Every structure is written in C-alpha cells, then in structure tokens.
Amino acid sequence: MVTQRTPLIAGNWKMNLDHLQAIAFVQKLSWSLTDVAHDFEQVEVAVFPPFTDLRSVQTLISGDKLELRFGAQDLSQHESGAYTGEVSGAFLSSLGSHYAIVGHSERRQYHGETDAEIGAKAAAAVKNNIVPVICVGETAEDLAEHGPSAVPAGQLREILTSLTPEAEIVVAYEPVWAIGSGQAATPEQAEEVCGVLREVIAEGLGDDAAAATRILYGGSVKSDNIASFMRETNIDGALVGGASLQLEEFVRIVQFKKHVGV
Ligand code: PGA
Numbered sequence: 001m002v003t004q005r006t007p008l009i010a011g012n013w014k015m016n017l018d019h020l021q022a023i024a025f026v027q028k029l030s031w032s033l034t035d036v037a038h039d040f041e042q043v044e045v046a047v048f049p050p051f052t053d054l055r056s057v058q059t060l061i062s063g064d065k066l067e068l069r070f071g072a073q074d075l076s077q078h079e080s081g082a083y084t085g086e087v088s089g090a091f092l093s094s095l096g097s098h099y100a101i102v103g104h105s106e107r108r109q110y111h112g113e114t115d116a117e118i119g120a121k122a123a124a125a126v127k128n129n130i131v132p133v134i135c136v137g138e139t140a141e142d143l144a145e146h147g148p149s150a151v152p153a154g155q156l157r158e159i160l161t162s163l164t165p166e167a168e169i170v171v172a173y174e175p176v177w178a179i180g181s182g183q184a185a186t187p188e189q190a191e192e193v194c195g196v197l198r199e200v201i202a203e204g205l206g207d208d209a210a211a212a213t214r215i216l217y218g219g220s221v222k223s224d225n226i227a228s229f230m231r232e233t234n235i236d237g238a239l240v241g242g243a244s245l246q247l248e249e250f251v252r253i254v255q256f257k258k259h260v261g262v
Contacts, residue, residue, distance in 0.1 A: 005214050007230065008170065008237035009254045010133065011047045011244025012073065012101060012218075022053035023060055025247065030066045032251045040067040044237075045254050047244070048073050048101055051087055058096045071099025071133065074107060077120035089128035100125045101239075103135045103159065105176045115155050119162030126167040133170045133239065134159055135218070136197070140177040148175075148189055149196040156197055160204035167205075171197055171215045172239040178219025180242060187225075190217045191232035198234050223252035227259035 017025055026047065033045065046069040049057050057070050076086035092100060102125065103118035118134070125132040136159070138151035152173055163169065173193050178185050185193075194215045202210035217229045218239030229235050243249045252259075 005212065005236045006041070006044050007256075008044045008046065008214050008216060009250075009256075010071075010099070010170075010172075010216065010237065010239045011045075011250055012104070012239055012241050013047065013049050013053075013245060014073070014106070014241060015050055016245055017049060017053065019053045019056040022049045023056050025245075026057055026060055026066070026068065027064075028247055029250065030064070030068060032247060033068075033254065036251065036255055038251075038254060043254060043257065044069065046071055046099055048099070054092070054095050054097060062096065069098040070096075071101065071130070072097050073101050073104065075100045075102070075121055075125055075130070077117060077124045079124070089124045089130055093128040093130055097130055099131045099133050099170070101133045101135060101172075103155070105135060105137055105174060105179060109176075115158035116162075118155075119159040122159055122169065123162040126163065126169070131168050131170055133172055133216070135172045135174050135239070137174040137176050137179075137219070143175070143177065149193045152193055153196050153200050156200045157204060160201065163205065165205040165209045169209075169213055171201070171213060172218050173197060173215060174218035174239060176219075180220070182220050184220035184222075184225050185217070187228040187232050187235075190229060191234055194232070194234035221253065223249055223256075223259070226253045226256040230256050 048071050072092050075089045102121040107113045122132040136152040136155040142151040198210050214236035216237040216239045217235050221238040221240045222243050
C-alpha cells in the first residue's frame with residue numbers, strides 16, 4: 001500500500017522579523033494564499049518565527065482561524081528548572097506550537113549541539129505533542145571526504161535512538177553547503193540522500209514509520225527549483241530559509257504544484 005504523505009512547505013525565518021513584523025507577514029501570507037485559493041489539505045504550510053513572535057503568531061492564527069501552522073526554531077531538552085535562556089517543550093505546546101526544529105546546522109555550528117542532544121530535544125518535543133523537524137546534513141568537507149549520504153545518515157541514526165516508532169517526526173535533509181549559498185543540491189543528489197534517510201528510518205523505527213515520515217529538502221530552495229525537488233519520490237516538502245521571508249516568492253514555492261503541472 002502506498003502511504004500518502006501530505007507535502008509540507010516550512011518557512012524557517014531564523015533571527016528575522018520581530019513580533020509586529022511577524023503579525024503583518026503572517027496576515028499578508030494568509031491573504032495571498034487565500035487569493036490563489038490555496039488548498040491546505042493538498043500542501044501544508046508552516047512558519048517558524050523567533051520565540052518572541054510565537055504568541056503573536058498564535059493569537060493571529062487561532063483568532064482568525066487560519067489554516068497555517070507554526071513551530072519554534074528550537075526547544076530545550078529539559079522540562080523546566082534552572083536552564084537560563086532555554087524554552088521548554090511544555091511552554092511551546094501550551095502556545096499551540098505544532099512543530100519545533102531540532103538540530104539545524106546553525107545550532108550545530110554556533111552552539112555545538114551534538115546528535116545526542118538533538119535526540120534528547122526531539123524526544124522532549126514528542127513528549128509534549130510537538131512534531132520535531134529533525135535537521136541533518138553534511139558540510140562541504142564531509143561531502144568531499146565521505147560522499148553525500150554517510151554523514152546525514154549517521155546523524156539521523158543516532159538521533160532516532162531517542163525516539164519510538166509511534167512518534168510523528170519530520171526529517172529535513174539540509175546540506176550545509178547549500179544553505180544560504182544560492183547553490184542548491186541537484187534534485188538527483190537530494191533524492192539519493194533522502195532515499196537513504198528513509199532506509200535509516202526503516203531500520204530505526206520500522207517500515208510503517210519510514211513510509212509515513214515526511215522528508216524535506218532544504219538549502220537554497222526557490223520558486224524556480226522547488227518543482228524539481230517535489231517530483232522526486234522521497235522528497236515530501238521543503239525547509240525554506242531566505243526565500244520564506246519574501247512573501248511572493250514563498251507563495252510561489254507553496255504553489256509548486258502549478259509549476260509541476262499536475
Ligand atoms: P536557505 O536556508 O533556504 O536560506 O538556504 C535553509 C535553512 O537554513 O533552513
């Protein structure tokens with residue numbers, strides 16, 4: 001049986017837009033998607049604003065009954081207590097945060113996050129009914145040394161040891177060399193790695209989890225390359241950074257089915 005996976009287009013805002021800008025952006029995004037009669041059942045859309053914006057975004061989304069989802073860009077592996085500066089999954093959950101990104105390469109690079117910590121964060125998300133968006137990917141040096149899939153597969157393998165098969169997760173393959181560089185992976189390259197990642201999920205969590213889990217590609221996704229990624233069997237959406245802050249461009253990415261011509 002073929003499992004239908006609803007494509008997910010996720011906008012990672014990184015450290016951009018304050019809460020007032022976030023309200024204006026989400027409002028305009030919603031209007032634009034309404035204008036193009038976007039069907040959220042066909043393609044799910046989520047935004048990942050900074051922590052300080054989440055309450056404002058939640059109030060807008062729930063007040064106006066928007067079909068957009070939102071998530072945090074990180075969360076603590078701890079529930080509560082003496083962890084200055086951290087934000088718990090329980091707090092995010094009570095704010096209605098559907099997702100939380102864990103293990104983004106910028107967290108790995110600037111905050112030294114390890115796969116063990118990222119696994120603990122993913123488990124903390126699941127415990128609080130938040131779907132973790134688990135990021136993995138190789139640097140340019142890893143690529144030269146080990147080829148495309150060895151490093152992301154190894155990262156995911158370790159992270160999955162913290163999870164059980166019932167947990168809903170999303171995996172994002174983001175080659176570090178492709179992030180913010182304008183140099184996206186080729187669809188064939190991305191498909192090869194995403195196929196390997198699906199096998200890793202099958203090994204770690206079983207075939208049902210592998211069939212159900214959405215695997216996103218991220219790294220210089222734009223409206224002119226999204227369709228080529230979405231044609232691939234193992235790519236179920238995109239984690240979009242820079243282009244998610246450009247309203248019209250993001251709407252065009254969300255509308256990828258129009259470019260695919262199906
Ligand atoms: P980019 O970022 O789309 O700007 O390359 C992707 C990401 O970091 O998630």
